[in-house]
Amino acid sequence: MSDALIDIEPGLAGLAPAVGEQVRGLREALHERILGTVRTAMRAQGRSLTGGQGQGLTLGVQTAVDAFVDALADPGRDLTATRAVFHALGRTEYREGHRVDALRTVLTLGARDIWAFLVAHSPGTAPPDLYVIAGALFGYADALAGAAAEGFLDEQRDAAQDWATTRRRLITLLVQPEPPGDAALHAAADAARWALPRTVAVLSVDGADAEHLARTIGGGAIATVVDDAVRVVLPDPGAPGRLDRARQALAGRRAALGPTVELARARxxxxxxRRALALRQTGRLPVDAPVTADAHLLTLLLAWEPGLADHLADAWLAPLAGLRPAGRRALAETLHSWLRRQGQVVAVAEELHTHPQTVRYRMRQLRTAFGAALDDPDSRLTLQLALRHHLATGRPDGDNPPAR
Incomplete structure (x- = not known):
């Protein structure tokens, strides 16, 4: 908004001082008239002038009328204070949940009513002067509406920043190493206006559009960015349709869905x-959107501590270390299938697309290499895990085709 009415309507420079003084004399009548118009407009919006915002708007309208009639007599008068009043009213409009254009509607109706009143009560005013006053009046109303809109948007922006901060604080509490105390958790949830659910599931998603993603998923989801990825807390994932909506919102995105857990185990x-997303990015998990961690728990278990599964494979598959890569892989595949198929040679042969006699030959080699470990339940389980990791990662002969 301009700092003076003459900036809005330069024609005021040629307005006779007597015209401005004449309008000043109508101040009280204008107050009464404009308040009636505003009251009607507010009622049409289902609002009242009796509450705190209504009283503030009443004061704002009176201030606007006073500033306008004084500025007609003194067009260079500073209007910064009036602008500040309507900027503050715009902020209040947002806080009370009204539309950004609600005040503009009130101001436009008020300006029309003032114009009609001035025309009716200024019989001696020349038409050119009335045109100048009209330009000043409607430009002034538009400028005040602009100030209110700025205030509305400023409050909206501040609230969004506060909202993001409170929700980030809440999510940080939920996923921190030590479970938060009940008092701290309830206080953070109240500040974020989030009803604490019984169960949650956490989504990890590539990107930084946390707020947009939470709104798209809906269902009370909250989100923030942690460690360069969006983390979405999905409340009560078992609610009908909730996971389906999340999957739809994540179509085409690199994402991983953690298991549903009680709220206290959100971490x-x-x-x-988080780990599932990292494995998806390296190709260890499929490219589903999102990949569901519960469907890949064994892979996650083996990859949980970097280097541990490598050490497991190196230690337990050491009897194969002296073989050529192709032969080593063929024996590893055979043993892995044999363990999974509980020693059924024909089933192993079908899986590997080879002859049963070849499987028996390889198993004799493996019996020589691993001995009694093939008959011990714990050793068989450990071998199966070691082989699964070895074959999935291609260590160290992943580029060599398997021998048949």
Whole structure:
């Protein structure tokens, strides 16, 4: 908004001082008239002038009328204070949940009513002067509406920043190493206006559009960026349609869904989803959107501590270390299938697309290499895990085709 009425309507420079003084004399009548118009407009919006915002608007309208009639007599008068009043009213409009254009509607109706009143009560005013007053009046109303809109948007922006901060604080509490105390958790949830659910699941998503993603998923989801990825806390994932909506919102995105857990164990779902996303990015998990961690728990278990599964494979598959890569892989595949198929040679042969006699030959080699470990339940389980990791990662002969 301009700092003076003459900036809005330069024609005021030629307005006779007597015209401005004449309008000043109508001040009280204008107050009464404009308040009636505003009251009617507010009622049409289902609002009242009796509450705090109504009283503020009443004062603002009176201030606007006073500033306008004084500025007609003194067009260079500073209007900064009036602008500040309507900027503040715009902020209040947002806080009370009204539309950004609600005040503009009131101001436009008020300006029309003032214009009609001035025309009716200024019989001696020349038409050119009335045109100048009209330009000043409607430009002034538009400028005040602009100030109110700026205030509305400023409050909206500040609220969004506050909202993001409170929700980030809440999510940080939920996924921190130590579970938060009940008092701290309830206080953070109240500040974020989030009803604490019984269960949650955490989504990890590539990107930084946390607020947009939470709104798209809906269902009370909250989100923030942690460690360069969006973390979405999905309340009560078992609610009808909730996971389906989340999957639809994540179509085409790199994302991982952690398991559904009780609220106090939200960190576990967060850690699993974070690890699943990392494995998806390296190709260890499929490109589903999102990949569901519960469907890949064994892969996650083996990859949980970097280097541990490598050490497991190196230690337990050491009897194969002296073989050529192709032969080593053929024996590893055979043993892995044999363990999974509980020693059924024909089933192993079908899986590997080879002859049963070849399987028997390889198993004799493997019996020589691993001995009694093939008959011990714990050793068989450990071998199966070691082989699964070895074959999935291609260590160290992943580029060599398997021998048949």
């Amino acid at each position: 576990l779902s967060y850690r699993i989803s």
